[in-house]
Amino acid sequence: MADHGVSNERRRELEQMDPFQENLVKGLTFASKYKKYLMLGIGGVVVVLVLISAVMYSFEKAETTAATLAARAAAAYDTAYAKNRDGKAAYEVVKADYQKLFEEYANTSAGRMAQVTYAKICANAKDWDTAYAYYSKALENLGNDAGMKNMLLAALGNMALMKKDMEKAKSFYLRIEKGTSPLIKDEARFALAQIYESENDMESGLKMYEKILQEDQNSLYTAIAQAKSEGN
Numbered sequence: 001m002a003d004h005g006v007s008n009e010r011r012r013e014l015e016q017m018d019p020f021q022e023n024l025v026k027g028l029t030f031a032s033k034y035k036k037y038l039m040l041g042i043g044g045v046v047v048v049l050v051l052i053s054a055v056m057y058s059f060e061k062a063e064t065t066a067a068t069l070a071a072r073a074a075a076a077y078d079t080a081y082a083k084n085r086d087g088k089a090a091y092e093v094v095k096a097d098y099q100k101l102f103e104e105y106a107n108t109s110a111g112r113m114a115q116v117t118y119a120k121i122c123a124n125a126k127d128w129d130t131a132y133a134y135y136s137k138a139l140e141n142l143g144n145d146a147g148m149k150n151m152l153l154a155a156l157g158n159m160a161l162m163k164k165d166m167e168k169a170k171s172f173y174l175r176i177e178k179g180t181s182p183l184i185k186d187e188a189r190f191a192l193a194q195i196y197e198s199e200n201d202m203e204s205g206l207k208m209y210e211k212i213l214q215e216d217q218n219s220l221y222t223a224i225a226q227a228k229s230e231g232n
Contacts, residue, residue, distance in 0.1 A: 062105060062108050063108050063109060063110060065105065066101065066104075066105035066108040066109075066110035066111045066114075067108075067110040069097070069100070069101045069105065069110075070101060070110050070111070070113070070114040070117070072097070073094045073097040073098055073101065073114070074117055076093060076094050076097065077090050077091075077093065077094045077121055080093040080094070081124075087121075087124035087125045087126070088125040088126065088127075090121070090124075090125075091121050091122065091124070091125035091127065092125075094121065098114065098118045098121075101114055102114070102115070102118075112138065112141040112142060113142070115134045115135075115137050115138040115141065116134075116135070116138045116142070116152070118134050119131045119132075119134035119135040119138060119155065120155075122134060123155075123158075123159065123162075126162075128159050128162045128163050129163070131155075131159050132156065132159040132160070132163065135152055135155045135156050135159060136156065138152055139152040139153070139156065146179065146180060146181035146183070147181055147183045149179070149181070150176050150179065150181050150183045150184050150185070150188075151183070151184065153172045153173070153175050153176050153188075154172070154173070154176060154184055154187060154188060154191075156172045157169045157170075157172035157173045157176075157188070157191060160172060161191075166195055166198070166199070169191070169195065170192065170195050173188040173189075173191045173192045173195070174188075174192065176188035177189055177192060177208075177211075182216075185215075185216065186212050186216035186219035186220075186221055187221075189208040189209075189211050189212050189216070189221075190208070190212065190219075190221045190224070190225070192204075192205075192208045193205040193206075193208035193209050193212075193225075193228070196208065205228075206228065206229065209224075209225040209228040209229050210225070210229055212225040213225050213226060213229060
């Protein structure tokens with residue numbers, strides 16, 4: 001009768017652990033030996049996760065607070081301006097509110113966007129220097145978007161015109177004209193044409209009008225550009 005038992009050789013094979021088993025045993029042994037240190041390590045990870053969560057919560061809270069302050073300041077300005085349409089008086093009402101926002105929440109998205117709003121408020125109050133300064137800050141913070149960049153460059157060009165700095169204004173409009181975004185490019189070209197004409201550089205001005213006709217066919221300045229190109 002055949003022997004159905006396990007041979008000694010097979011028994012030795014079974015008693016030998018495969019690589020997975022060996023690693024498992026080693027891992028359990030290591031964990032048992034260094035349990036204290038492992039627990040400290042896990043505790044460190046937990047602390048880091050808690051800190052990250054706290055920082056994220058702080059950022060979110062700061063954004064919410066900044067957005068609330070910005071909305072309140074904008075609403076206060078609208079209310080003050082609606083009383084007698086006096087831009088300077090309304091500017092004085094909210095100036096301290098915006099300064100507090102910029103001092104405490106300058107690095108938030110709401111704080112950066114508020115720079116644009118405040119620059120407009122300053123411009124409406126004819127405080128060209130302050131408006132120029134805040135449009136410049138906004139360009140540094142928000143200029144990565146091509147469309148926003150053009151809007152801010154145009155605003156800076158307008159502020160430079162108000163300050164009678166034609167060369168600076170020209171430099172801002174040229175950045176729009178040579179840029180990749182088509183947004184308000186026709187306005188920049190029209191402004192450049194006007195500046196060139198004021199400098200008696202009629203040839204350069206005519207080139208800007210012709211570009212409006214060729215590339216900005218739906219522009220509000222098309223009729224003027226057409227008349228200028230025809231010598232009228």
